[in-house]
Amino acid sequence: MKLREIAHSRTGDKGNTSNISVIAYDARHYPLLVAQVTSERVRAHFAGVVEGEVTRFELPNIAALNFVMTGALGGGVTRSLALDAHGKSLSSALLDLEIDDRLGDTLS
Amino acid sequence: MTRTIRIGSGAGYSGDRIEPALELAEKGGIQYLVFECLGERTVALAQQARMKDPQSGYDPLLEERMRAVLPTCAAKGIKIVTNMGAANPEAAARRTAEIAKSLGLRGLKVAAVVGDDVLDACKASNLPIMEFEGTIGDFGNRLLSANAYLGAAPMAEALKGGADVVITGRASDPALFLAPMIDAFGWAMDDWDLLGKGTVAGHLLECAGQITGGYFADPGFKDVEGLARLGFPIGEVGEDGSLVITKVEGSGGAVTARTCKEQLLYEVHDPRRYLQPDVVADFSEVTVEEIGPDRVRVQGGRGTRRPDTLKISVGYIDSYIGEGQISYAGPGAAARGRLALDIVRERLRLTGVQTSELRFDLVGVDSLHGPQLAAQGSEPYEVRVRVVGRTDNLREAVRIGNEVETLYTNGPAGGGGATKSARDVVAVASVLLPRELAKPAVRFVEA
Secondary structure: EEEEOOOOEEEEEEEOEEEEEEEEEEHHHHHHHHHHHHHHHHHHHHOOOOOOOOOEEEEEEEEEEEEEEEEOOOOOOOOOOOOOOOOOOOHHHHHEEEEEOOOOOOOO | OEOOOOOOEOOOOOOOOOHHHHHHHHHHHOOOEOOOOOOHHHHHHHHHHHHHOOOOOOOHHHHHHHHHHHHHHHHHOEEEOOOOOOOHHHHHHHHHHHHHHHHOOOOOEEEEEEEEEEEHHHHHHEOOOOOOOOHHHHHHHHHEEEEEEEOOOHHHHHHHHHEEEEEOOEOHHHHHHHHHHHHHHOOOOOOOHHHHHHHHHHHHHHOOHHOOOOOOOOOEEOOOOOHEOOOEEEEEEEOOEEEEEEEEOOEEEOOHHHHHHHHHHOOOOOOOOOEEEEEEEEOOOEEEEEEOEEEEEEEEOOEOOOOEEEEEEEEEEEEEEEEEEEEOOOHHHHHHHHHHHHHHHHHHHHHOOOOOOEEEEEOOOOOOOOHHHHHOOOOOOOOEEEEEEEEEOOHHHHHHHHHOOOOHHOOOOEEEEEEEEEEEEEEEEEEEEHHOOOEOOOEEEEE
């Protein structure tokens, strides 16, 4: 299934850094997010968009992950050549990630 | 019982809708109305305007906003706090006092917070840039502005001094909300936990409609009613830092646990260390709970000691950008669009246009996330070719759009709707300045 079916997401920008939250609709799916939505997968998903590092922060209290991606906004919001200089549309792209729901049963 | 204030958030950016703010003033039962209107580079642009006209340099919508809300706010005793002062808070305060007078509102006290402009201190110190290699001195005469993100103290001082309207330039966005809390409850400026809780509230409220259902709807997954008449948020803040987020009854949108979670993480990096001029706030233990229709209780914010430095936003002339666009439609639209991009790529090379960075987009195909993610999609009915490049002067920038425009008579079949532009780029970078080098002050004007 797609990540979109179990999580919602919002993108924010600061300079050349983008952050994307991934929030489970149902807290029971949070372990699935932790296990499968890794920094490595996010970085691979955004190859060609994100030039820097991807760091993941975990927020179990709200069943959410926060990804911080450096070098993600074409040199910075105020100087980028990109149509979406803020990277606001990145969250929608991340929700297209494939999630294996069988894996979750063994982990949770 | 815990004393509580209600703070309304009347704008999430400078061009935001105005009538939701009036709705907050009229029906929100609020004591404070905050307008956050200052984007990252807005101060630099405003500084350019001020250099041309010393009476300008504040938010272009100041007049329209003040005319809309001042009569109601004055009648109900609602205090206004805003960063619409941009590069010239004193001129904005004088103008606001004139507007109040013209509306027949006598005796209104308007305060300007000055001192965020630290250009001289920065020029003298040659501080390192945070985002890339180099120092502030490297900008030379391209340097336009340097403004400190001030904390809540000077705004709270203005409120304590009886200000009905407080107008600041660059200040941290959550601090605009923290100031009313400090004014109402007398919180100590070293009570880190309370300042951390107040910062959670300010952070949630500062983007106005983004917590009431704006920037959220996704039909079939996250449906929101009434986005055309979206209500702006109200924070009910207790003396102990407790918080409920709500909105005006009957307005559009929704306040839910989901909208609050999305906004909690918006523009946040390490949730344990949200750096502010007044505190390092910790969002990591925050919980949200729906306690009624459009009512969400937010708990668990904390704080630790504030940083010794202030973040400074430095505005500078970065480069020039030239751009051209043209559309293709019907069968083979994407193929003709790609041919058009190839032609312009070759033309820019053949004619020797000097660029440091170039980008070739097919809008509708790959312009937002590049070819890798776009490869999953199918061919669209129409595409828009977009070529954009960075140059070091305006003359070269103009040539980029020209090469796209000439596709009309020299390019693939059926190209229409060409547009072109060339502009200078005012960009911002950040430096950290020892906090004692910024000297904020409050100046009063009476209507």
